[in-house]
Every structure is written in C-alpha cells, then in structure tokens.
Amino acid sequence: MSKAAKVESSCSCCSDQDITKTADSCCSEEETEKGENEEEEGTDASASCCSSETQQEVTDSSCCSGEAQQEVTASSCCSSETQHEATASSCCSTAESNNDMQDNKEEKQHIVEYTIQGMDCPSCAATIEKGLRKTTGIQSVQVSYGTGKMTVGAEEASIHNQIPKQVQKLGFEAEPLHATKNMETYQIDGMDCGSCAMTIEKHLSKNPNVQDVSVNFSTGKMQVDHTTDPKEIVKEVQRAGFDASLDTSEQQTDQEPKKKKVGTSTTTLSGIFLGLGFLGSFTSISPAVITALYAVAILIGGFKPVKSAFYAIKSGSLDMNVLMASAAVGAALIGEWFEGAMVVWLFALGNTLQNRSIERTRESIKSLVNLTPSEATVRSGEQLIRKAVEEVAIDDVIVVKPGEKIPLDGEILAGSSSINQAPITGESLPVDKQQEDTVYAGTINESGSLDIRVTKLVEDTTIAKIIHLVEEAQEKKAPSQAFVDRFASIYTPIVFALALSVMVVPPLFGLGTWGEWLYKGLALLVVACPCALVISTPVSIVSAIGNAAKNGVLIKGGTFLEKAGVVQAIAFDKTGTLTEGKPKVAEVLSVKHDRDELIAIARTIEAYSTHPIAQAITTYAEERAIDMKEGEAFQAIAGKGAQATIDGVEYFAGNPALFNELNVSLHEIEERLDSLQKNGNTLVVVGTRTEVLGIIAVADTIRPITVQAIQALKGIGMNEMVMLTGDNDGTAKKIASETGVDRHFADLLPEDKVTVIKQLQDEGKRVAMIGDGINDAPALATADLGIAMGGAGTDTAMETADIVLMADNLEKLPHTIRLSRKALNIIKQNVWFSLLTKLAALALIFPGILTLWMAVLSDTGAAILVILNSMRLLRQK
Template sequence: MAETAQTRYRVEGMDCASCASKIDTAVRRVQGVEDVTVSVTAGTMTVRHDGTSDLAALEKKVSGLGYAVSRLSGTMPTPAPGHQHHDCGHGHAPGDHDHSHKSAAGDEHRHADGESKDPKPIEGLHGHDHGASTGPWWKSRKGKLTILSGAALIAAYAVGHLVPSVASYAFIAAMLIGLVPIARRAVMAAMAGTPFSIEMLMTIAALGAVVINAGEEAAAVVFLFLVGELLEGVAAGKARQSIQSLAALVPKKALLEENGQTRSVPAEMLAVGSIIMVRPGDRISADGVILSGDSAIDQAPVTGESTPVRKTIDDAVFAGTINGDAALRVRVTAAAADNTIARIVRLVEEAQESKAPTERFIDRFSRYYTPAVVAVGALVAIVPPLFFGGSWGEWVYKGLAILLIGCPCALVISTPAAIAASLSAGARRGLLLKGGAVLEALGTVTAVAFDKTGTLTEGKPKVTDILGFDYPEGDVLAMAAALEAGSSHPLARAILDSAAGLEIPAATDSKALGGKGVTATIDGTLVFLGSPQAANERVLLSVDQSARIAALNDEGKTVSVLIVGKTLAGAIAMRDEPRADAKAGLAALTSRGIKIVMLTGDNSRTASAIGQQLGIEVRAELMPEDKQKIVLDLKSQGLIVAKVGDGINDAPALAAADVGIAMGGGTDVALETADAAVLHGRVGDVADMILLSKRTMGNIRQNITIALGLKAVFLVTTIAGITGLWPAILADTGATVLVTINALRLLAPVRNA
C-alpha cells in the first residue's frame, strides 16, 4: 500500500467560500488524493495523498481555475486518517477530527525556497482577482475589471440617452465586459466538478435577462456583482493580514557578534547558538536567552502586556519585543522559522483550516441548498406560465432573480469568517486555539480544573518573609545568599534573587549537609542555613521563635533558619506564590457561573493556603490518575470541563477533559500539544478564551441571521413583484459583505467584563 503523505500550499486570490469549494472539488478529483482542507481566511490548502498522486497535475488544475498556487513544503508522511495527534494525551473537543495532522503540517513550513512552485494564473479567466492580495484594490485585476465594468455601464447610459435606438446593444456590450470573465470561470468550475457555482448562477441570470429584454438590469447586476466580489476580497484580505501582521514585528536585520565584533546580518540567517547584540530601543530579532545586561522589555506587541517586564541574565526573550533602556547580549535559541511568532502564525493558519461542527454542518447543508435553489428558480419561471396562464416574461424574470437571491456565499462564509477573525484576535494576545471545534467547545465550558504549580502559581519559590532574631533582616538575607552562592536549587535561587543589590560577604569552606542544610565560614565564623529541625539541634529555638516559624509553615511556606556561630540570627520563608492575576482571573470565571477547582499533587497544607488566598476549591496530594478521575467525575455531573495544566505531567487529566489548555510561555509544549494554550501565563486569559468563544458563537448566529434573513426578505419581495434583478444581487453579495464586516469586529481586543 502506498504511503500516505501530505503537502501544503499557499493559494493566492481566494476571497469567498465559493472559491474554496471549487478548489476542494477539483482537487478531490485528482487520482490518489485522500483528503483536502482549504482555508479561505488563511489562504492555504493542505492535501493528503498517496504516492500515485501527480502533484504537478494537481497544481495545474488549481491554477487552471485561476488561482496562483505555490507549494509551502515538500511531501511528508502523515498519520493514518482518524489518528489523533495527542502526543501528550491532551483533550479534544467532541467531534473535532480536523487537526489530526497538525504536527506534520507545522513542520512543512521549514523547507527550502527551492521547493516552491508558483504556477501563473490564467489571465482574465474570471471576475475574481486571483493574484496577490497586496497593494491598493484599484491596482488589482479585480479592481480594474470592476472600474472598467462601471465605466462601461455609465457609457451605456450616456449612449442610450443620446441614441435610444442602440441603447439595448450598449447595455449588452457593457454587461459582456464584466460577464465574459465570470462566464469563463463558471465553465472552468463546471469542468472541474462544480456546476452550481455562483458564477454559473450569475451567468444564467444575466443571459436570461438579455433574452427577456432586460439588458439594462443585466448590466447593472453584473457591475454590482463585481463590486460585491471586490468588497469581499478587501475584507478577506484584512482578515488574512491580521495574523500575518504578527510576522512583521520581527526585524529583518540583526547585530551578530563574532570574535568580539558585531555586524549586521539578515535575521533569518541567525543560527541557534548565535550571539546577537540588541541596542536600547531596538526590536529583538530572535527568541533567545540573555547572556549579559539588564533591561525592561516591552512585550506589548506580542503579549499585550501594558507595562514593560524587567529581564536580566538567563531570562528568556521573544522575537519582536522591544528592548528598553540597556544593551543586551542574547544567545539565539530558535531559528527564524521556529521563533515564537512564526510558530503562532503557522499554528493559527493551520487552525483556520480546521472546521468547527457548525461550519461542517453548513458546508453539508449548502451542497443540497444550491441545487435546490436552481430547482426552485426553474419552477418559479416555468410553472405559473405553463399551468396558470402567467406571463412568461414576468415569471422567467422572477426565476432569474431567485437564482441570484439563493446564492449561498453569505451563508457559507458566515462561520469561517468569524472563526478566523477570533483565532487571529486570540493569537495576537497569546490565546492559541487549535481550530474552530476547540473555539466552539470553549464557549460551552461550565467547569475549569487548574493545576497549581506553574499554572495558578509562578512555578518557582520566592522569598516572602525575613525574620530577624538577633541580626538585622538585611544581614540575615545577605549571609544566607553567601551560603547559597553558586547553587542551582530552587530555594537557593529564590534567596539569591531576593538578595540582588545587597553586598554579599565572601563565604569559604562551603559544605552541603544532606537533608539538613548548608554550612560555610564567613569572617572566621561558622554559619549554618537549614531546616528548623536541623537548626534546633544546634541552637535551641525559643517558644516564640518556634511559634512564628510554625505560623509561616501553616501558610504553606518553607522556612530556612540561619545560625551564626552559636547565635540564632534569623529565618527566611519562601513559597511558590500565586501569579499576579490569579485571583482576578479566577474571579472572572466564577462571576460567569463557572465552577473552579484546583487539582494538585502538593501537600494539603501548602495547597490549602494557596486555595484560601485565591478563593478556589482544593483537591490536594493527588496522583495523575486521581486528577483524571476527578475530571471524569465532574463530567459525570453533566459539566463541560476544561483542564488547565503544563501539558506534560497532567496528561491523563488533560486527555479526560473536554478541552485541554496548556499554560506556558511560548514553549513547544504549550504550542504543540494541547487543544489550546495560554502562551503568556496569565490566569485571566482562560476567562478571556471562554469570552472569545461566546463572542464568536454570538457573531456566527448574527451572520447566519443576516445571510438567511436578507434572502428571505428579497425572496418574498421578488415573488410579489416589488424587487427585481439588481436588488436580488444585493441579497447575495451585499449579505456576504455584511457578514464578513460583522465577523471582522471580532478582531477587536478581548476584554473580560
């Protein structure tokens, strides 16, 4: 059996659902093609095929329809159909089977340019501009054709006014200027397997109007059709650019440091491990880790954070963010094709190819809807004159109008336009959603289960309290830092971070005492830092001191006691503290009636202290299988459950949940494994995801109402003889434009109420 593989393409010029449908139908007829996924909003097509497929013929067929197609990748093996890409056992929304090959598809972007092909589209084939969608609209072929058609219509009116005897011929000539490209495209689509295209309905209606001596209206309808298609293209281009604009944040040049010298090089040429210099005010040109320097980084272009974040040695920085007040030396950790922004853009484009259940239903509905419209139009044109003595001219005219009213473009684009805009808006602030099914499912969530460490908390301990018994608090911290110098233990790092800026004394003869603490000599005196139990073996703690330490322990804090010689100097308390927005983020969920619960393997005392501080129900001391069982219990109560964790050690619970959400700072785990990811570690973003989903589903309902409502109104008025052909075309192209513009409102920032 031939190996299944997939190839991904960039398709230029798609601006409506009709475009995607025709391409999908044509490509599926190519031998060896098993599945096709086309995204209008992303401008991409993914083809799953076997070794018998002639990709050159496939590309020729798409370009024959008038679309510029270029291969984004070589051919790669893919999982068998139906295989879910749940490497880490993350959950998925019910019914979502459209992203089983995402990992492979993501890798496909990383191929040499030499593999790319760009077949030239056939000039003048149709009314759509299937060239690049860049530049002003009036310079595009679609724009030029629309302007020419409008000018011809005006000229026809002028000629008809001056020479009435040739008016009908003038309007027919004006009509043909716009109709010929549309008709040629209709024929090509029919030959490729799509006989009931909007272009075919348009061609039949226009030619029929000429036959019944309505040439003036036919010319007007063709012009309005082109105007509507032009507006669709402009709106679709805006939606597409909203996510691609992220890529423009990364500077094209970088200052590469080699042999003590710096030189400007293209950012795309930077290799992993390269050292770059970032001057104050410059955008950082690659993902990396700071080697030297301390600066405030403005991450607003990528994360939406309103205030700069102070970063220093060993901190990670992202491509596209802006260096503030000091020069930085950064070691590159990801090539240009794999930096955080590039991966977000790539994964959002792939997500836009994944259809939501609502979208799949409308696609199936439209397959029967369009032929039904043709049948209804034919019946309206034939039955009244044939059986009830109606006028042929009147009823044929009404039948032609029904063809235009019934075109399904607005209905078919209503869902993908809204979903694409939402995916783009979410990605711009670090909310990554793996497709329409996940986006749709999030709006139904009624319970959210959170991991503690690294999800509700920062994931690393911080110094919370310094107790000075016989020494000042500053001296206690400085001497503790001297003992921990050079250690990589999380508690040691917490002390060293807290002591930054203090004068640290020199320590010698440092020794680690397994399970107890560490000793060293400072200024000739033996100093010990360790657990209260070990400290009590050296110097007896008073009742008051023990009580203060016990109170800190009850708050879930780890306490280290400092002894200088035979003197109890003081104590330092540390704890993995909640994220800054955790309390507000959880409150946003509960205010919407969503149940929240913390699932953690940590001890009950620490978990309860954090839970009480955040106001969340706590289930502690859990094994991974215990977390999974709790998620299943919640689902058995009729709740729709989202699980938020790190994407690895919460795998069973993530798999059991309706939606698995990874919390992470743009890591591979957060980007590649879960159904959704909060890239920038804000707990409040979980509530924003749910809000975004609800806004999207509301927008989709509005779009469907607009699409079907306008058609219903014009259907009634047309049969009643109130409206004619040119208002009928507004029921289609006008509705499509309104639906697209309404969907673009979702590009506005997400803000929780």
C-alpha cells in the same frame, strides 16, 4: 462435511486435471501458502501437498504413508504411485522453500501503514477491509479498530496514492503513517465565496497526483499534498478558473497589486457601459444601441464569472458563479438586458468590496510576519556586518541597539535592557532582561545595547511557530462551520431544482407566461446561493484567532474558540499558575542561635541541593550576604531533608517528621509549627541530633496579576473557579482565600487531578484546565479545554495545549474568554441574518416584488454585511 470434502479442501494441491502433471509441478505457490496457513491453524501442512489419483479418498493425515510418516521429512512426504519416479524433493516443496516463497511474495508487496479516523465501532474496520479488497491491485488489507491503524499490501507503490480517496468514499479518513508528504501552501486569487473553494477542491481531487487538497476561503490559501511539479498544480487551479501561486512573500508582493488592478478595471468598465445604456434609455438613442451597451457590460463584467461557472459545473459544483451566470444569460434570453447587466455589475462590485473586506481579516497574520526585521547586525571579530536573517547561523553573535527589534531568538551574552515582549506575549509592561536570559524575535529592545547568541534559525523562532500554528488554526473548520457547510451542500441543489421547477411547471399548467416564470426562476437562482451563510462562520473565526494572536494568545482552531466561549468552570493548577512557582523564605524563627547564624547553618546544609526549597534558602542568604560555613559529609535524606557536618557536629535541615525520627523533641515549638502550617507555609526545621535551633518558613508567592485576572473572570460571569494542588490543606486554604477562587482541592497526585476534573464534568459543567502544559498533561487532556501558560518559553506547551497563553501569567485569560463569547454571538448573528435575508427574498419573489438586480443586491449585500460584522472581532480590546 464429509471426509472426502475435508480432504479436498485441505489437500487440494493438485486437482483431477493435474494428475498427469509431473511431480515438480504438483504444488502451486498459492496452495503451498494455503498449506502454510493451515499449519498455523493446527492442521498438517504436508497433507495439503499431495499428488495422488485417490486424492479425494485419503484423509488429512494420509498424505505421508505408513509408520514412517513421523520419520520422513517434509520433502519426501508423498503418497503416490509416481512417487518413486520423481525425486523426493520434487513432489512437495520443503518447509524451507515454502518460507522462501512466502518471503518472496511479501517482498513483491508494497506495504504501507495508515492511520484511520472516523471509525465508531469494530464493524467499521470490517467495512473498510471489504471495500478495499475489491480494489484492483490490493493484495492484503488489515484494519485494527483498537489502534485506529490499517496495513495495506499492494502490487505496485502507485496504488497507495489511491488508498486515501478510496477510504474517503467509504466514509472515513486515511493518512499514511510514515509516508513523506509534499505538502505545499498556495495563495489563491479570484475566489468570490466559500463555494469557490469547494470547486477548486473537487477539481484538484480528480488529479491522480493529488493525494489531499484543502482550500480555505477565509485565509485565501490552499494546502496540497501532491507528487507532481508545483507548476502543474498552478495550471490545474487555472483550469478551474482561478489563479494560484506558491505562498511566498515575494510572489504576493508582486502579484497582489496587479490582481486588484485588473479586478477594479473590469468592474468599472462594466459599470460605465451599464450607466451609458441606462442614460441612453431616456434619450432618442436606438434601442439596438442601448441593448448593445448592456451586452458589452455583461460581456466585460461576466467573463470571469462565466469562466468560473464553466469549471464549477465541470467539477460538479453549484457555486455562486454558476447561479449568477445562469441568471445573466437567462435575463438576456428573455430580453431583460438591463436586468442582466445590472446583475453582472452588482455581482462584480459586491465581489470587489467583499474581497477588500475579507483581506482585512487576513492582515492579522501579515502583521505578525512583519514583526521581525529582515536583517541582523552580526559581530565578526571586531567588525559588525549586516546580514539577511536567513544567513545568520546558530551560535552567531548579533548586536541589537536600543530601539531596535530583535531579529532572532537567542540568549543574552552581554548587556541588560528592558524588552517589550507584547508582540509575542501580549504583556502590557516591558520585562527586564540580563545576561543568560532568553529573548525572542520580534520583541523590542527599549534601552541598553545587547550582545545576543543566536539559538534558533529564522524558520524555527517562536514568532515563526506562532505564525505557522495560527495559519493552521484558521484553516481548521469549527463544528458550526462544518454544520453550515453540510447545510449549504443540501440547500443549494434543492433550491436549484426548485428554481427549474418554477421556470417549467407553472407555464405547463397555464398559470402564466413562460417569460414571467422564467424571470421568477432566475431570481430564485440568485437567491439560492448561500454565500453569506457559508462565510458567516469562517470569517468570524479567522478574525477572532488573528486578534488573539496579536494579543499573545494562541488558539489552535475554531473548535477550541467555540469551546472557550461555553466554558462554565475553570480549574487552575496552583504552583506556577496562580503562584510564581518559586518558593521564597517568608519567616525565620531562631530558638538557640541568632538569626544570621541559623541562616548560615541552613545555607551550608542546603548548598548542594537542587530542591526549590533549598534554593529559596540559599537565595535568601545570598541577598543578605550571609556566607556559608565550612562543611563536609553532605547528604540528602529522600523526602525529608538534608544533613551536613560542620565543625565536627552533625546538623540537619528538614521537615518536622525528620526530627521525630531522630527523637528530637518539638514540644517547645509545636504551637508555632501549627500556626505557620495553617498559614500556608512549608517548614524547614534546623537542628542537631539533640536539639532544635530554629525554623525557616518557606512559601510560594501569588503572582501579582492572579487576583486581578480572577476578579475579571468573575466580572464576565464565569460560574466557578477551582484550584488544584498537591500541597497540604492549610496552604491550599490560604492561597484560595487570597486569590478568590471558589473551591480548592488539596493533597492531589496527578491522577487525582483527573478525578477532580471528571467530578466537575459530572456536575454538568464544561471545564477548562489551566496548567504549564507538561506536568498537568493528564488533567489538561481530560478537561473540555486545555489551556497552557507560558508558551513563549516552552515548545511543548505550544504543541500540546488547545489554547496557549504566551505570557507566563493569567493576564490575557479574561480577554480570551470574552473574545470567544463575542465570536460565538457574532456567528449566531451572521447565521440568523443570512437565513432571514434568504427567507425574505424568497417570499418577495412570487408576488413579483423582488427583481433580479434586487436579488443580487440582497445576496452580495448580505455577504458584505456578514464580513463587516465579523471584522468587529479584530477590534476587540
């Protein structure tokens, strides 16, 4: 590049045409910004702001003349014949004004940050940037592949409504990072199959006020992120040929019976006219009358499918309604009125049975909603007042009598009782509760009367969170479902095109009559709809997740349901998972004093410690009514134990290493120490600076259900069970032998547990990790499947894990694995049955064996059988 060219690029503040302009118009805001950018890159900013007849001849640094170049301010840096005619400040903007201009430009931009999903490599970021820069109104785009974030500056805030859709067209997903969403849930009525959901999605996505929409046929619900009135959303759904209502219990109660009544009457009326026409064909009734009866049957039964078909075509979808409407109209056009009427009636009847069947799968969530009572008895002074649960505030005191359901989460202030927590945790036996214990909404008070202080509002209770998370889980697509949807989206248009070819091509070559091939093409249209295939996976997943929720297991989506079904190894955290997590005194060995005296000294030393081992010793002493002594100078010795002064003598309680440091001989008890450690005990040695008084052995007890759960897992063919622990190898061996796990890894830090998980994965196993959802977070995240235990007591576990066992034990883990495996088997059965049914129907069309009504029967019948097969998961014990 020549020197003149360099100057032109860097000092292009005024073009040749601008020479006649006054000095104060020499620099545009755009060029000033360019100058600032060049200043950041190391070039002279002032050099880009020159007004000179000889502009192309000067060098980059010649904008400011002579030796005074270093001394003059930016505002006087002009080399021009007209420089003296204008004020110094008018030739070029000062650095300060440049900054002001840049700030003003940034203020004009509406900047929003987004998270981007789907980027595989840095070139994806470049693709998004290039694609969005072409959009009118977007001023700046910056995508970071490393952080998965994008920053967009736009002229108007409304432009950001289009960003997610533009990014989606490029093959990625964008979601505003800090934008507030107006996400609402609607109940959809009138969907006949999975493709109806796609029709609604496509229709609503064209509305500029809708940012995101997701319709789930299995749950009958629609999630919409929009910036308009809910009534407008309802109208849009109605325009697509369906009915929608905000998902509230009142609306569902009022509307559902009405919807069912209308659906049943049209199917029945259509059937009556079809029956009259069919019977009339065996009498001397005029053929015109019989045709009219069939036509009325088609009009009554086909009104809704035709209406839905119209909106499906308008939205660019080829759903079941389009195919059935085409078949019915085509049959009428070629004079096959009976076939057309039969197609319509069988389709309506099939949809009625199908909707009633799938409603059974949706009942799993409704049964959870009905667990909690709608009213609570609130104590107000000496009075008891009945209030709606929505009106009860935090810290209100509610009274729950024996046999009643607890209406809200809370803490027991007075009374004790046995609580049936099965609705939340799935536990088979009631749990004893007393003062200060936590109780959950929806559980049943079986015996004593309780005064409970409310700790959570009705929308924040544990059962409310479970319902919310289960609904979210049922709406998430599993990998197999996503594959089937992609397959169906390709399969349907291909078969539709094939059907049109069958109608047109053979008659053109004289291979048969137009009517004959048109009929076969219509039958092929009916067979084309992959309705049974599309619903084969989601209905199974909804049923399985609903079953799990009722049994105290929260599965966070179809993906995790499928992963649980293929897990080959399970890694258990020891403390709090296989064991109680609460150490207890296992043995007391006195050397110098009697047993009670030794325990009294140990209790005194440990009195002010919160360490679990110290609390175990204190609890042991309290249970035996052994009082502590008068002590002073209490002190914790980090990582080794504690000390206190009793009657002027210093006493110590700690591990053997502490006494080795004090130079106290342990020779007399060395064999006993080794024996206790090998049996899995943690040792607390008690003594003074000169002698050992005794040993207290503390051990973590195995949960009663642990051995049973592990045996059940082995019974269902789980390949390998591994225990991970930070304890010593002796303790690990003892727990491993008592619980029946196959392998154990001891002396592990949190990062070591991650290494073990990776080692198991490197061995070719799909690994599930079970912990408390908090302490073992790295290992849970590394495993193929993270399972948290005790979700009813920890919100964190409910939010972070893939699967949550609501009870604080492993009782439901075997059920979860069995349920997941059965769900996978049923999904495979459904998919193969759907495909084989289609292939058989296709093979029977061309010999002329398959009639139109048989094609409809094969399609709707297959869909109903798939749903009924999936519903077996609801009854899995």
